[in-house]
Structure formats: structure tokens, C-alpha cells
Amino acid sequence: MSPFLFWFFALLMLGFGVSVVINRNPVASALSLVASFLCLAALFVGLNAFFIAVIQVLVYAGAVMVLFLFIIMLLDLRAEQRRRFNLVALGGGTLVTLGLVAELASVLNRFPLGRNPFPPLQGSAVDDVREVGMTLFSTHNLPFQITGVLILVATIGVVVLSKRELN
Amino acid sequence: MPHIFAPLTLEIIVLILGVFLLLAESLAKSGDRSWMGRWGVAVLAIVFGWSFFTTGDSGSVFYSADSTALFFKRIALLSTIGILVMALEFQTVLQRFIPGDGKGSGTGEFFALPVFTCAGLMFMASAIDFLLIFVALELSTISFYILVAYMRRQNASLEAGVKYLILGALGTGFLVYGITWVFGLTGETQLARIAQALPLQLAPGGRLHGSETAILFAVGLLLVALGFKVAAAPFQLWVPDVYQGAPTPVTAFLSVGSKAAGFIVLLRVLEPFVSQPVLGPKLVGILNVLAILSLAYGSLAALPQDNLKRLLAYSSIGHAGYLLVSLASLNPAAPDFAGATRTIGFYLVGYLLMTLLAFLVLTIVSSQSRGDDIAHFNGLSKRSPFLAFAMVVAMASLAGIPLTVGFYGKFMVFSAAVAAQKFLLVGIGIVSVAAGFYFYFRVIAAMFWREPGEQSPVVVSGLSKLAVATLVAGILLLGIFPGPVLNSIKVRNEPATASLR
Numbered sequence: 045m046s047p048f049l050f051w052f053f054a055l056l057m058l059g060f061g062v063s064v065v066i067n068r069n070p071v072a073s074a075l076s077l078v079a080s081f082l083c084l085a086a087l088f089v090g091l092n093a094f095f096i097a098v099i100q101v102l103v104y105a106g107a108v109m110v111l112f113l114f115i116i117m118l119l120d121l122r123a124e125q126r127r128r129f130n131l132v133a134l135g136g137g138t139l140v141t142l143g144l145v146a147e148l149a150s151v152l153n154r155f156p157l158g159r160n161p162f163p164p165l166q167g168s169a170v171d172d173v174r175e176v177g178m179t180l181f182s183t184h185n186l187p188f189q190i191t192g193v194l195i196l197v198a199t200i201g202v203v204v205l206s207k208r209e210l211n
Numbered sequence: 212m213p214h215i216f217a218p219l220t221l222e223i224i225v226l227i228l229g230v231f232l233l234l235a236e237s238l239a240k241s242g243d244r245s246w247m248g249r250w251g252v253a254v255l256a257i258v259f260g261w262s263f264f265t266t267g268d269s270g271s272v273f274y275s276a277d278s279t280a281l282f283f284k285r286i287a288l289l290s291t292i293g294i295l296v297m298a299l300e301f302q303t304v305l306q307r308f309i310p311g312d313g314k315g316s317g318t319g320e321f322f323a324l325p326v327f328t329c330a331g332l333m334f335m336a337s338a339i340d341f342l343l344i345f346v347a348l349e350l351s352t353i354s355f356y357i358l359v360a361y362m363r364r365q366n367a368s369l370e371a372g373v374k375y376l377i378l379g380a381l382g383t384g385f386l387v388y389g390i391t392w393v394f395g396l397t398g399e400t401q402l403a404r405i406a407q408a409l410p411l412q413l414a415p416g417g418r419l420h421g422s423e424t425a426i427l428f429a430v431g432l433l434l435v436a437l438g439f440k441v442a443a444a445p446f447q448l449w450v451p452d453v454y455q456g457a458p459t460p461v462t463a464f465l466s467v468g469s470k471a472a473g474f475i476v477l478l479r480v481l482e483p484f485v486s487q488p489v490l491g492p493k494l495v496g497i498l499n500v501l502a503i504l505s506l507a508y509g510s511l512a513a514l515p516q517d518n519l520k521r522l523l524a525y526s527s528i529g530h531a532g533y534l535l536v537s538l539a540s541l542n543p544a545a546p547d548f549a550g551a552t553r554t555i556g557f558y559l560v561g562y563l564l565m566t567l568l569a570f571l572v573l574t575i576v577s578s579q580s581r582g583d584d585i586a587h588f589n590g591l592s593k594r595s596p597f598l599a600f601a602m603v604v605a606m607a608s609l610a611g612i613p614l615t616v617g618f619y620g621k622f623m624v625f626s627a628a629v630a631a632q633k634f635l636l637v638g639i640g641i642v643s644v645a646a647g648f649y650f651y652f653r654v655i656a657a658m659f660w661r662e663p664g665e666q667s668p669v670v671v672s673g674l675s676k677l678a679v680a681t682l683v684a685g686i687l688l689l690g691i692f693p694g695p696v697l698n699s700i701k702v703r704n705e706p707a708t709a710s711l712r
Binding site: 151183187207 | 226230233271272273274310317320323324327330334340342343345346347349350353354356357360361363372421422424425
């Protein structure tokens, strides 16, 4: 992946991420999150991980975010009141963030796997969707089939818990 | 070769039963749904019998059919049978709190869902790969979410459902995160291959040498998730409210089935990690802390409770503590997982019998007295001497009186702790046993020395009478002759056929 594209999408993703937090309108926040997910998908494409990129768009940008939007619209949330910044809270939050970063840095530094560069990936770069399908239906068939039962149970649950009163 | 006594047959029959019940329910005329419960009890009893003839291996890397797995599958089957019997008694209460027009309307899924939960618990008993562990655990947990919130006209049940859903989802998050860490570090999801790979990778020059912290972090995440599942402190915050709000049969299922399956997964997951000399002492230390917290919290917080379901919820935390004592008594230099499995397996059988009995009596009494406080048991000895006697046996066994199965289970746990010279654990254990005597005997005192609020005798159906009598007999028999159950869990990681001969 060309460094230019990486920096472009990475910065765009971070920008949209910040806008999720800053925006006072929940719908705008949710849409920024969608945009951030799309940029992340572009990064995956750049790494030749097409399957993960597609799943990222379908599952996160598609299903999960549509659900978010539905809920926001159902709850009829208005734009939040603009609050004045509380200096103590702001300072405390910054301190906690800095502490967490320092802690993570010290842990990662002490942990050799985190210091050494990861070896380049090998194996099938071609057609990873096919690989995933083959794995699901051959070696990993048992967990896959149980997932089917799991989804059946979840469907029953939705019907049981949400059906209207019958009177 | 697949044949009718292959190990997976058990789960397949249970799943077919679940789908059959759902389909039959939708095709049947509206009306009473008790037949679903009776069908479930009958087929699960057949599967229970079938499990004694299971032979061979599954040939799958995800699924183990060793005797331990079969043993814990039988616990899952027995608890589901007990829960279905309880659900039959519970119908009148259930009907009041669900929307529906007429008798039996809307109760069908209450009999079908436990069957799916049972399949999930059975898969958990056999899971030896993190993928199957995750899928099986989710199958049982998701059906529990639905069952807990089933009485959706009652606020307590809905509140319990929401609490369980949110904290359960958080627990699942910890589990998945832990699994990804383990996979990222070792490159494996199969427990057997992790056990092979870890010593090499941890040795000087191996790729994980010096990264013990990362592995401890991963196992810590897994312990949080499984601690949630078995209701161990400090992951117990959900327990009292969920146990009290859920429909009583579901509470019993949560406390028996969920705990048993959680412990077999905990045993299997911990084994490769505790066996490593650099990790073992630290992990055993963590287990020590969990055991002490669960024992102390479970027994001390149970003292002031007036609601019997809430009392049993705290008692469930306390029993998770006793079970953890046997894990905390493992010697990290040479961990005896076979011995710990045996102790935990036996304790769980006892716990199954006494908890099911207590909840069965509670279901019968509360559906006829309209409440599940200890006060509703006042004078039960006059209203139904049979139930009062059964409850005395259940409470005595939960407290750990000699000649009951509860005593023998606690005895095994404490003798393991004494052998490991964990005297702090033993001391706290004895304090919590003493506290247990107080709060379990309050129930007995209410039944015999208080005047009944209502005079009407408590009616018990034939099936429930049979179930109560069986459970009482089981508690007393296993308290005197624990041998048969103990011998059936002697062998570990051997094909099931070995234990049959």
C-alpha cells in the first residue's frame, strides 16, 4: 500500500472519529462513524485483506450502523445541549488518558513481541473469501452448524419478547 | 465412523427435540402446552440413558468425548429434566405474567428453549477448542437471556433480563478478547495444541519468552468471562437481581446448568496455562483471591436476606466459592487436574440435586402461596409435611450436614485445601459454612416453628412428587454411598469406553 494512501485514509478515519465525539447531533455522530468505518475498510483493502474490508462495510457500516440510526430515530433524540466545559473534569480526563497511554507504552515496551516487527504474512493472498468458505464448510463445520442453532434461538427470542399483546 | 452410539448423537437428538417441539407447538391447536414439557422430560430421560451406551470418539478436533465430557453432559441433561418438571408446576404463575388469550397461550417456547440451552451446555462440556467453547457458551447464554426476561408483564423479570443481557454481553466481550489474545500469542485455538506449544514458546529463545505478562493478561480476560458464567465474586453483581427476577425454573437452571458447564470449561481452559511453571503460581494466586471473595461475599451477604430466591442466589455465589477452593488448592508444580475434576464433578452433582430440590419445592409453594419470601414457608410442615421434609433435606445438604451429599462434597473440597496447606482458604471456608448453617436453618425454622399464613394444604402433582422423592433419595443415598458417582469420573481424557468397562 502506498504510504500516501495509508496516511490519507488513516488521517481521514481519525478526523471522522473525532467528529463522532464532537458532534452534538446524534445522527451526525452516527454518520461520522459510518465514514470512519469506510476509511478503515479502505485501509484493509490496502493490505490486500479484501474479505475483511467487505465484512467491515457490510457488518459495521451496514448492519450495525443502520441499527444505530434506527434506534436514534426511534428514541427521537434531539441535539444535546451545549455544555460549558468543566475544567476539573477536562483536566482529570486528560490525566487519565495520559496515564493510560504511559501504562500501555511501558507494558508494550516490556513485552518482546510488541517491540519486534511482526514477520510478514505468508500463504494465500488470493481469493480469501473462498478460503473462508472452505474453512467454514470443511474443517470448521461443527462450530458453523452450531452457530445456525444459535441464530434460530435468537430469532425465537425476538419473536417471544417482542410480539404484540393478543387481546 | 458415525453410528447411533457416536458421541454427537446425544446433542443431535436434543437439537431435533427442540426443533420438533417448536414445530409441533405451531401446528397444534391452541390450549394447554403441558404436553411439551412432558415430551421434553421423556426424550431427555431417554438421551440420559443413551449416554451410558455412547462409545467411540467424535474424530473432531473441536469436540472431546472423554468420560468427563459425558459426565458433565449428564449433569446438563438431569438439570434440564428437573427444570422442565419445575416449568410444568410454574405454568399458572407464568400465565399471569405473559400476554396471551386463554390457557397455555404463549407458554410453548418456555418448554422449547431449555432444550436448546441444554444442547449448548452439552456442547460446552465437550468443547476443547476456543471456537466451539465460544459458540456453545453463546448458545446457552442467548437462550438464557430470553428465558430470564420471559415474564414480560412483570417488571422484575424484564429488569433481570436487561441486566443479564448487558452484563452477559460484557462478559462475552471479555471472553472473545481473551481468545483473540491467546490466538495472537500462541497461534492456536485448540487447547491441546496450546498445551503443546506453550512450553516451547515460553522456553528461552521461544517467541513468547519474556512475554508472560501478555499470557497472564489473556488468561485474566478469560477468567473474568468464566467467573461471570459461574457466578464467582467479584463478577457476581448481576446474580442477586437476575436470580430474583427470573422465573423460578430459570433461576434454578442458571444456578445449576450454567455453573456446571462453566466449571468444566474453566477446568479445560486453565489446564494448559496452570501447567506452565512460569504461569502456574500466579494463576493459582488469582484463583485463591476469587475463591476467598466468593466464599466471603456469598455467605455474609446471604445472612440478612428475606426472599428465598435471593438467598439462594447468594448461596450460589458461596458454592461457586467452594468449587473454586478446589481449583485454588492445585499445586502449581504438579497440578492434579484429574483430582480437581473429580472433586468439582462430585460437588456439582450434589449441588444439582440439592438446588433442584430447593427450587422445585420453592416453585410448588410459591405458585400456591403467591410469593417467594421465607415468610411464605411459615408453617409448611402443617400444610404439606412431605414438602417440608424435602426442604429440610435440601437445606441440610446445602448447609453441609453429614449423611447428605452436600457434606461429602464440602469434605472433599476442604481435604484438598488442607492437603495443599491453604489454611487461610480453609479458615474462611469454615466461617462461611457456619454462616450457611444460620441462613439455611432460618428456612427450616420458618417451616416448623411459625404459624402458617394460609391453612390450605399444598397440592403436589404426581410428576413433581416423583421428582421430589427422587431428589431426596439421591441426596441421602449419595451422602452415604458416594462411590458410584465418584468412580464414574475417575478417568480423565480417556475414551468413554474405558469408563464403561
